[in-house]
Amino acid sequence: MSKVAIVYWSGTGNTEAMAELVAEGVNGANGEADLIQVSDFSVSDLAAYDAFAFGCPAMGSEELESDEFEPVWDELEPELPGRKVVLFGSYDWADGEWMDLWRERAEAAGITVADTVIAKDYPDGPAAEACRALGAMLA
Ligand SMILES: Cc1cc2nc3c(=O)[nH]c(=O)nc-3n(C[C@H](O)[C@H](O)[C@H](O)COP(=O)(O)O)c2cc1C
Numbered sequence: 001m002s003k004v005a006i007v008y009w010s011g012t013g014n015t016e017a018m019a020e021l022v023a024e025g026v027n028g029a030n031g032e033a034d035l036i037q038v039s040d041f042s043v044s045d046l047a048a049y050d051a052f053a054f055g056c057p058a059m060g061s062e063e064l065e066s067d068e069f070e071p072v073w074d075e076l077e078p079e080l081p082g083r084k085v086v087l088f089g090s091y092d093w094a095d096g097e098w099m100d101l102w103r104e105r106a107e108a109a110g111i112t113v114a115d116t117v118i119a120k121d122y123p124d125g126p127a128a129e130a131c132r133a134l135g136a137m138l139a
Contacts, residue, residue, distance in 0.1 A: 002031045003048065004138045008055030009038045009069035014090035015055045018123045018131050022053050022088065025135020033135065038072045043079050051084035051138040058091035058098035081110035086134055088117040114138075
């Protein structure tokens with residue numbers, strides 16, 4: 001059984017809803033999911049988990065949220081190569097470029113990103129199903 005950390009930041013709840021769907025997917029596939037706000041997670045927590053889903057919406061101009069999420073990501077990034085990692089998040093007015101940039105950045109740091117899921121605003125329909133599938137894959 002895999003223990004999965006779902007670590008996220010969400011301003012208006014859309015990425016949080018995605019995180020909850022990822023957790024549903026983990027638990028439905030007999031894994032164990034912990035939902036964790038990014039400000040409550042640090043490098044010392046990595047060892048407790050088998051796999052990681054990181055969630056952050058598009059903020060700034062196609063950027064990660066800079067006050068809380070990105071500082072933690074900066075610290076985690078060098079420790080994530082060799083671990084099972086997926087990325088997810090919500091966006092609105094653009095086309096998901098922030099996720100492409102995030103994935104490129106992670107891969108340049110040596111992280112194997114197993115998959116990414118993006119949702120325009122609230123994750124309904126196919127996006128919700130993609131979140132559950134992401135969780136099931138990590139479990
Ligand atoms: C300050 C700010 C910056 C944003 N920048 C972008 C952006 O660059 N591209 C985009 O597609 N959406 C952008 N958005 C829209 C959010 O990504 C979108 O509302 C998302 O659903 C928020 O997710 P959350 O509910 O998890 O906070 C921005 C929203 C805010 C408040």
